[in-house]
Amino acid sequence: MEKIRHQLFLPRPLSDRLEALAAKPGATKSAILVDALTAWLNRRGASELEDRFSIRLDRMTRSIGRVEADTHVMLETLALFIRFELAIQTPLAENDQAGRALGAKRFEAFVTQVGRHVASGRRTLGSEDGQ
Incomplete structure (x- = not known):
């Protein structure tokens, strides 16, 4: 060097x-x-x-x-x-199977929609059309 x-x-x-x-x-x-x-x-x-x-x-x-x-x-x-x-x-009665089935169906639809939004990158908050 x-x-x-x-x-x-x-x-x-x-x-x-x-x-x-x-x-x-x-x-x-x-x-x-x-x-x-x-x-x-x-x-x-x-x-x-x-x-x-x-x-x-x-x-x-x-x-x-x-x-x-x-x-x-x-x-x-x-x-x-x-x-x-x-x-x-109001809580559902213990024997209200129809109400519980409807609640389970709505919950499943909610979870599916959240999964689609997360997977696609769509955002509900801050979007122009709210979808």
């Missing part, structure tokens, strides 16, 4: 510390400076990546927050609707 010579001017305290590190066996000033400069540049590169992606990550965080809030509203709406339905619907 080709090496290029650089002339550096260091403050006295920093120069003294470099001399002390280079005095240890197997250490050279060049190797210490190469390691230090490499580490500094790597941190700088990581910072640039963070700066580059932080705006996008912030936007995604806000979007996830909105989805979470929307989901909470939908679940609360569903819970209140179920409570309302249970409060106004």
